[in-house]
Amino acid sequence: MSTASTASAPAATTAGTTNRSRLRALSAQAWLVAPALIFLFIFFVLPLVDNGQRSFVVGDNHWSLANYNKLFFDRYYLGVLGQTIGLSVVVSAICLVLGYPLAYYLVRYAGRWRSLIIFLLVAPLLTSIIMRTFGWRVIFARRGMLNNFLIETGLIDAPIHFLNGPISVIVGLVHVLVPFMVLSIASVLQGINPRLEESAQILGAGRTRTFLLVTLPLSLDGIGTGTILVFMLTCGSFVTLLLLGGGSIHTLPLLIYQQFNTTRDLSLASAMSNVMLVIALICLYIQLRFIRRKGVKG
Amino acid sequence: MRRALKSMPLLGLHLYVIAFFAFMLLPIVVVVLVGFSSTDYIVFPIEGFSLKWFWRVYEYKPFLQSFVVTFEVAIVSTVLAIILGVPAAIGLARSDHPAASVVMTMLLSPLSMPAIILGFALLFYLSMLGFGVSLLSLIIAHTVVAIPYIVRTVAAVYRSLAPSLEEVALILGASRWQTFRHVTLPLITPGISAGALFAMLLSIDNLPLSYFFGSPGTSTLPVVMLSYLENQFDPAIAAVSTLQLAVAVIILVVIERIYGLRGLSAA
Amino acid sequence: MIKFPRRDFLKATGAAGAAGLLSTLPSGAFAQNKPDRITVTSYGGVWETAIRDYFVADFKKRTGVDADVQLGNPNQWISQVKASPNKPPLDAVVATAELIIEAGRAGLVDKIDGAKLSNLKDVDKRFVDICEGWGVCFDYGAGGFGYHKGRVKNPPKSFVEFVDRTAKGEWTASMMTPNWNPATLFVIWALNDVYGGKLDDITPALDAIKRMKKNCIFWGSVTDFLTHLSSGEADIGIYPDGRVWAYYDTGAHWIDFINPSEGGVMIPVAIMKPKNAPDIAWEYINSMIAAEPQAKFAEKMNYGVTNNKVVYSDKVKPRITPWDKTRFPPIAEIGPHLSNWIERWNKEIGV
Numbered sequence: 001m002s003t004a005s006t007a008s009a010p011a012a013t014t015a016g017t018t019n020r021s022r023l024r025a026l027s028a029q030a031w032l033v034a035p036a037l038i039f040l041f042i043f044f045v046l047p048l049v050d051n052g053q054r055s056f057v058v059g060d061n062h063w064s065l066a067n068y069n070k071l072f073f074d075r076y077y078l079g080v081l082g083q084t085i086g087l088s089v090v091v092s093a094i095c096l097v098l099g100y101p102l103a104y105y106l107v108r109y110a111g112r113w114r115s116l117i118i119f120l121l122v123a124p125l126l127t128s129i130i131m132r133t134f135g136w137r138v139i140f141a142r143r144g145m146l147n148n149f150l151i152e153t154g155l156i157d158a159p160i161h162f163l164n165g166p167i168s169v170i171v172g173l174v175h176v177l178v179p180f181m182v183l184s185i186a187s188v189l190q191g192i193n194p195r196l197e198e199s200a201q202i203l204g205a206g207r208t209r210t211f212l213l214v215t216l217p218l219s220l221d222g223i224g225t226g227t228i229l230v231f232m233l234t235c236g237s238f239v240t241l242l243l244l245g246g247g248s249i250h251t252l253p254l255l256i257y258q259q260f261n262t263t264r265d266l267s268l269a270s271a272m273s274n275v276m277l278v279i280a281l282i283c284l285y286i287q288l289r290f291i292r293r294k295g296v297k298g
Numbered sequence: 299m300r301r302a303l304k305s306m307p308l309l310g311l312h313l314y315v316i317a318f319f320a321f322m323l324l325p326i327v328v329v330v331l332v333g334f335s336s337t338d339y340i341v342f343p344i345e346g347f348s349l350k351w352f353w354r355v356y357e358y359k360p361f362l363q364s365f366v367v368t369f370e371v372a373i374v375s376t377v378l379a380i381i382l383g384v385p386a387a388i389g390l391a392r393s394d395h396p397a398a399s400v401v402m403t404m405l406l407s408p409l410s411m412p413a414i415i416l417g418f419a420l421l422f423y424l425s426m427l428g429f430g431v432s433l434l435s436l437i438i439a440h441t442v443v444a445i446p447y448i449v450r451t452v453a454a455v456y457r458s459l460a461p462s463l464e465e466v467a468l469i470l471g472a473s474r475w476q477t478f479r480h481v482t483l484p485l486i487t488p489g490i491s492a493g494a495l496f497a498m499l500l501s502i503d504n505l506p507l508s509y510f511f512g513s514p515g516t517s518t519l520p521v522v523m524l525s526y527l528e529n530q531f532d533p534a535i536a537a538v539s540t541l542q543l544a545v546a547v548i549i550l551v552v553i554e555r556i557y558g559l560r561g562l563s564a565a
Numbered sequence: 566m567i568k569f570p571r572r573d574f575l576k577a578t579g580a581a582g583a584a585g586l587l588s589t590l591p592s593g594a595f596a597q598n599k600p601d602r603i604t605v606t607s608y609g610g611v612w613e614t615a616i617r618d619y620f621v622a623d624f625k626k627r628t629g630v631d632a633d634v635q636l637g638n639p640n641q642w643i644s645q646v647k648a649s650p651n652k653p654p655l656d657a658v659v660a661t662a663e664l665i666i667e668a669g670r671a672g673l674v675d676k677i678d679g680a681k682l683s684n685l686k687d688v689d690k691r692f693v694d695i696c697e698g699w700g701v702c703f704d705y706g707a708g709g710f711g712y713h714k715g716r717v718k719n720p721p722k723s724f725v726e727f728v729d730r731t732a733k734g735e736w737t738a739s740m741m742t743p744n745w746n747p748a749t750l751f752v753i754w755a756l757n758d759v760y761g762g763k764l765d766d767i768t769p770a771l772d773a774i775k776r777m778k779k780n781c782i783f784w785g786s787v788t789d790f791l792t793h794l795s796s797g798e799a800d801i802g803i804y805p806d807g808r809v810w811a812y813y814d815t816g817a818h819w820i821d822f823i824n825p826s827e828g829g830v831m832i833p834v835a836i837m838k839p840k841n842a843p844d845i846a847w848e849y850i851n852s853m854i855a856a857e858p859q860a861k862f863a864e865k866m867n868y869g870v871t872n873n874k875v876v877y878s879d880k881v882k883p884r885i886t887p888w889d890k891t892r893f894p895p896i897a898e899i900g901p902h903l904s905n906w907i908e909r910w911n912k913e914i915g916v
Binding site: 029030032035036037039040043044047048050051098101102105109115117118119120122123124125126127130131132134135136138139175178180183184186188190191192218219221222224225228232236239252253256257260269270273276277280284285288289 | 307311315328340388400405409410414418420449488495502520523542543
């Protein structure tokens with residue numbers, strides 16, 4: 001009984017309610033949301049107002065749009081912007097493709113191995129990033145494990161340059177971010193009754209059709225969560241880029257780190273972070289609208 | 299024959315999972331092995347076996363001290379984020395109000411702020427408020443970034459549940475609190491666990507926020523590890539990572555023994 | 566299924582967390598108000614051990630006041646002082662000359678004063694001037710060539726030779742990037758100065774790097790140099806002397822260092838006293854520039870120190886680059902050009 005209405009859940013809530021109870025529900029909702037909203041207003045929005053102002057001050061207290069002019073009209077900085085978003089899209093897509101089957105396995109087949117799988121998933125996050133990078137260096141180096149293996153098996157003739165380029169950066173990022181995708185999807189899949197899939201199959205749908213028509217739409221919220229988290233985390237990461245990319249890939253967080261650490265140009269750093277915040281928020285909003293619409297229509 | 303054909307995809311899935319974890323564990327195995335190295339420099343494959351780096355971790359006081367601070371901050375900030383985030387997620391998840399997406403975006407926005415900028419801004423702001431460089435400031439900063447994870451994962455799980463379950467409980471005479479306690483909460487637990495796990499893991503690994511609030515009593519493990527590594531490139535860091543893993547295993551085993559298998563694995 | 570013990574778990578962790586919070590807060594606040602303790606700073610690892618064992622110990626012996634050592638890096642400490650200028654959480658801060666000048670110009674630092682520092686007379690004036698008078702240097706590193714003795718039999722004697730032979734492909738060089746802050750001096754200023762460039766135009770330095778680029782492997786972090794050399798990915802590179810010798814002492818006896826004939830660039834580490842920090846902090850700074858603890862520091866760290874009276878042991882004497890054989894970069898004047906330098910590096914070198 002419960003499972004049948006799962007798909008159209010959000011629509012059902014609103015269907016038969018009168019305006020008055022809707023209003024009451026809204027004020028109840030407001031009370032639930034208020035504490036978190038107030039907390040973030042005080043400790044997130046207010047501190048950043050100051051930061052926002054700083055980005056318009058250049059040199060000795062002199063108001064200017066120079067920073068933004070540079071970020072939006074200089075070809076180099078536009079490229080950086082593109083690379084930041086491009087990298088996030090690629091990493092999110094790879095995490096989704098790699099993570100979904102694992103999430104499915106975790107929920108449906110793992111049985112008593114579940115805890116072990118979860119532990120193995122999060123283990124990379126528990127080791128220092130610098131040592132983890134060292135691990136990848138050992139594996140990817142010109143005379144490293146992977147190249148040795150590929151040469152011995154005759155798959156390649158000369159060692160491949162994996163390090164200090166996009167390959168090692170993407171591998172390094174996927175390695176730490178895929179758990180966020182898997183667990184986000186798994187926590188939603190968990191709520192889907194397996195009988196729903198069984199019924200679909202009994203009614204004659206093949207495995208693929210069942211997956212595409214039943215399982216996938218129902219887990220869309222999990223996919224959305226996972227994609228948002230991975231996208232945002234990639235957008236903001238710089239340590240992996242720095243350590244595995246050898247500086248060959250330029251993204252906004254990496255430049256922000258440079259401004260902070262080397263040039264001490266906090267005005268430009270603030271402008272970059274504001275640009276990033278706005279772009280990320282737009283992506284976030286679009287993603288949320290998309291999931292919401294899809295979810296409601298089921 | 300048909301049966302074998304049918305189980306083919308499942309076999310494929312099993313093989314995929316094994317290959318996947320080989321990928322996940324490969325660099326970690328390197329790290330753990332280096333932790334047991336007997337040389338004073340970092341080299342792989344290791345040239346000899348020894349436990350001396352674990353002794354070094356024990357001996358070098360800042361490691362142990364920051365270990366405690368790190369877990370304290372991670373746990374307290376995650377609990378705070380749960381208290382603030384779960385109601386917000388429930389309030390927003392099923393709302394079709396036009397403002398809902400905007401509010402949700404707002405609650406998730408700390409995800410999109412580069413942590414180094416947030417840390418810097420918060421240091422000045424909290425110092426102005428008089429909190430200064432303290433454990434409280436550190437916890438506030440970590441709570442700000444933990445909230446989005448809880449809100450997002452709980453909202454996703456809650457949205458995928460049937461509202462009829464709660465409605466039935468209410469019709470049967472349960473109070474709102476009872477309904478939440480006995481119906482809603484158990485059902486959204488996978489979301490809370492996943493979100494809490496994310497929040498804790500990222501808190502434990504967070505450098506750019508913790509860095510600005512470091513003091514002799516409030517430096518976290520990543521801060522201490524980075525400052526150690528920059529000046530002394532030896533296997534002690536690998537030993538710390540190995541210990542961190544060991545602590546995680548122990549916590550996991552204990553939780554499992556006490557609360558049964560379903561607890562965490564529901565995530 | 567409905568009876569979940571989750572709440573008890575949350576309750577327990579919440580209580581444990583709150584208890585931890587309460588137990589740490591008051592003690593932290595107390596430590597700051599207690600007049601017989603000050604807070605000083607240090608880099609981590611062996612640095613911290615040396616700071617504690619030599620400078621803090623000397624300070625404590627002379628004044629009876631103890632010092633807590635805060636780990637981290639100068640950027641963090643200067644930010645913390647800046648955030649609470651009236652009640653700085655730190656009483657004496659170790660930092661690079663560049664950051665000390667920035668903080669000094671922002672009015673956050675007390676000027677170095679010979680009347681308050683009895684040991685200042687034994688320190689060359691250049692070590693105060695390089696900080697514009699806002700701090701005093703206590704040790705320094707010189708950026709020369711660290712290399713693998715086995716693979717580089719005939720090391721380059723000068724920067725010019727290094728650039729030419731790297732460009733020719735005689736070896737692979739492990740090259741630092743400005744993501745590690747000292748690279749702006751060790752590499753960009755060093756090469757620009759050698760090839761006659763001016764501060765407002767680093768084209769000569771960038772040209773040299775472009776020539777070498779195809780035979781370089783660039784770093785992500787400061788330890789990458791050691792990894793590159795030990796794994797065989799690179800053979801030589803510009804690196805500070807002290808770090809080369811520290812690595813040598815861990816058993817990597819294949820590594821060696823040479824100071825180029827033009828002079829490796831000197832990067833000093835200095836100490837300053839934030840405004841509104843208690844006067845006793847001057848005594849700590851006095852310990853940092855005293856001959857006896859500095860000699861012990863040099864012995865342990867393989868870095869040159871600034872007190873003229875220090876006599877290096879036979880072990881470290883051949884290792885330490887005398888400061889008159891180094892080049893002092895005009896740190897105060899470089900500051901305003903850094904944004905431009907980094908932007909050009911990003912656009913033209915691209916790593």
